[in-house]
Amino acid sequence: MTMLSDRQQLSYIAAQAADARVNVELETEGMTLNIGPQHPATHGTLRIIARLDGEQVVWAEPACGYMHRGYEKLAEVRTYPQVTTLVNRIDWLGSFANEVPFILAAEQLMEIEAPARAQWIRTLLFELSRIANVSLFLGDLGVQMGAITPVFMAFRDREYVLNLIEAATGGRFHPNFDRIGGLKDDLPAGFVAETRQVMKKLRNFCDEIEDLLFGNEIFQSRTRGIGVIPRDVALDYGLSGANLRASGVDWDLRRDQRLPMAWDKVDWKVWTHTDGDSFARCWVRLQETREATKLVDQLLDGLPSGPVMAKVPRIIKVPAGEAWVSTENPLGEMGYYVVSKGDLGPFRVKIRSASFNNISIVPWVLRGVYVPDIITILASLYFILGDIDR
Amino acid sequence: MSPLSSVGDATSVAGELPGDARREQIVDELRRHLGDALLESVVVPGVDVWIRVRTDAWRRAGEVLSDELGFTYFCFLSAVDWLPSPYGRGEDDPTEPAPERSSEIVQGVAGGETRLQMLARVVHPAHHVGVNLKCDVPDDRPTVPSWIPVFAGANWHERETHEMFGIGFAGHPDLRNLYLPTDFEGHPLRKDFPLLARMVKPWPGIVDVEPMPAGDADDEGGDES
Numbered sequence: 001m002t003m004l005s006d007r008q009q010l011s012y013i014a015a016q017a018a019d020a021r022v023n024v025e026l027e028t029e030g031m032t033l034n035i036g037p038q039h040p041a042t043h044g045t046l047r048i049i050a051r052l053d054g055e056q057v058v059w060a061e062p063a064c065g066y067m068h069r070g071y072e073k074l075a076e077v078r079t080y081p082q083v084t085t086l087v088n089r090i091d092w093l094g095s096f097a098n099e100v101p102f103i104l105a106a107e108q109l110m111e112i113e114a115p116a117r118a119q120w121i122r123t124l125l126f127e128l129s130r131i132a133n134v135s136l137f138l139g140d141l142g143v144q145m146g147a148i149t150p151v152f153m154a155f156r157d158r159e160y161v162l163n164l165i166e167a168a169t170g171g172r173f174h175p176n177f178d179r180i181g182g183l184k185d186d187l188p189a190g191f192v193a194e195t196r197q198v199m200k201k202l203r204n205f206c207d208e209i210e211d212l213l214f215g216n217e218i219f220q221s222r223t224r225g226i227g228v229i230p231r232d233v234a235l236d237y238g239l240s241g242a243n244l245r246a247s248g249v250d251w252d253l254r255r256d257q258r259l260p261m262a263w264d265k266v267d268w269k270v271w272t273h274t275d276g277d278s279f280a281r282c283w284v285r286l287q288e289t290r291e292a293t294k295l296v297d298q299l300l301d302g303l304p305s306g307p308v309m310a311k312v313p314r315i316i317k318v319p320a321g322e323a324w325v326s327t328e329n330p331l332g333e334m335g336y337y338v339v340s341k342g343d344l345g346p347f348r349v350k351i352r353s354a355s356f357n358n359i360s361i362v363p364w365v366l367r368g369v370y371v372p373d374i375i376t377i378l379a380s381l382y383f384i385l386g387d388i389d390r
Numbered sequence: 391m392s393p394l395s396s397v398g399d400a401t402s403v404a405g406e407l408p409g410d411a412r413r414e415q416i417v418d419e420l421r422r423h424l425g426d427a428l429l430e431s432v433v434v435p436g437v438d439v440w441i442r443v444r445t446d447a448w449r450r451a452g453e454v455l456s457d458e459l460g461f462t463y464f465c466f467l468s469a470v471d472w473l474p475s476p477y478g479r480g481e482d483d484p485t486e487p488a489p490e491r492s493s494e495i496v497q498g499v500a501g502g503e504t505r506l507q508m509l510a511r512v513v514h515p516a517h518h519v520g521v522n523l524k525c526d527v528p529d530d531r532p533t534v535p536s537w538i539p540v541f542a543g544a545n546w547h548e549r550e551t552h553e554m555f556g557i558g559f560a561g562h563p564d565l566r567n568l569y570l571p572t573d574f575e576g577h578p579l580r581k582d583f584p585l586l587a588r589m590v591k592p593w594p595g596i597v598d599v600e601p602m603p604a605g606d607a608d609d610e611g612g613d614e615s
Contacts, residue, residue, distance in 0.1 A: 006457075065569035072554075073578055077480040077585055108437070235515055237543035238464040249515055256518040258436070322499045324438055324511065324522060326465075337509065337522075339470060339498055345479055350509065352466040360546040389569065 010232050018367040030058065035374065046359070046385055050366065050374065057374065060366035062359055067389040075349040080106050080180060080316050083346065087336075088174040090353055091387040094133035094330040096125045096165065099178040102349075104259060105325040105338040106180050109318045113260045118182035118308040123262040124299045125168060125177070126327070127292045128195075131202055132161040133330035134289045137382050138209045141282055144379040145222055150213055157205040160198040167191060180316055182309035192300050199293040206290040214283060223279035227365050227377035230276055237364070238357035241332025242288060243381060245272045246280035253328035261327075266298040278380035285382070317344055331355055331387055355387035412519055413439045416459065423454040430500045442500040442524040448508065449535035451523060455512050456540050461521060464541035465511040467548060469527070469555045472497050473505050475581040480588030502526050506555060508534055512541075533558035554579035 036047035045066035139154020169175035271287040273280035326335025332354030427447035536559035537544035556577035
């Protein structure tokens, strides 16, 4: 008799549970429901094909590729500084955060490090993009459940953060501000005081959302116990970010790896939840947004002085080698596997985006759920189309 | 007031970052399980681990990492085409004859013999050390065992690798195209697949890397702070 490993047993139990959730007794005529490509819940053009039995999903599969732009191929014909323009557009709500791991990978291969001030400002802008990104998620969450108010609050308060990003980088959505060896520029005058004000407003926004949405009975009953992803299934599918932490895995790439960034120099906390349901995922994101505002405050306090650009050659050639760098982006783990052959541009770039893995679990998690829950589960998994299709 | 009773608190492991001793240990453990199917290993202190296994041991390597060594987090799976692009970086003038280019295949870290190579990464969720796994893909029959029985998340990654590189996955239940149209011909991420946008019109971006006039205040190269 062959021995089953724990993992195999677990996946067997999970499959059985999923089958059991599909009500086989009420055999009705099957129906195929198309959600998207143009559906408000899809944040772009994701299409979900769901086969239904009554009100329950028997089988569901996302159809991707409506926005595939081929960045991995395009990166092969760009120079290193040009690639940041491309990767900006992967997760378009938190663009600055996309640039950082690529630049860090190039810097790792070149064996240079940005000056301390540049590292702190990078971390600062990284957290600001997280706040801008996730605050929109929190507002959007209401719309998916039929509450209109939170989204207006989110758009109002996100604008303050985007103004800050625009003041520092010149771009609201696509900063293209990160350079190999540092940053394009220093922070503008008055940025620190202004940011402190905005962080107060954003903390207030988080409190409001927590009261208005997370304390709401309808919201709770539509998310609690819905779309449960156990810890081992989440790891198996490579879920990352808040989706993984909501399943009880205490893992944050900002804390658990050594990067030339400022996260290890300030005091903050990683939030986790043990439930693994839609509510837990949303709740972890809310706490993270509030934590990020505190992080920004501390970064402003400790901002070192000095240059923001290291000495790098005018024409950047990256020595031959391979590097993998990933960071904890607003959506989860975003990493680049950069292969260099000592040329002006990369030989191959594998872009590991968070949403691709986060959405690949959809066929598993949607089995057996009711139709209205498709929307809340998709919303709670939180994806950006550009981050799936790249 | 708070309905949030089941809040998991963070048990901080901040002091414990992946050490190099642990990386060496992983390689030893893996060699013990895989024997001579482990062809090459590279440990770069403080950075990462690369392991190259024999093609037939691809799935076994995943199983050992996941079931025996606890690397249960599936990060990504992809491939690399080591053939130098016959089109360079797509900056040739289409009116001129194409320049001579080397077609010598040189594999990267952890070596290899074939043009196409598999590349995957798994991470240990408790001590956060990752392993980059590679294996050669035979030129005449580009097929490797599927990882789906080991990591369910490999499904989409293998579909993507299949359409982009033309690598087959033995045991994959459903190798449909993920991104490309069903009747698409060719494998876009192979180096000999031309980037048509660059073929029909010369790339103007080349001026970006030419040295700018001295003393230009609008310098983006950043040669001085």
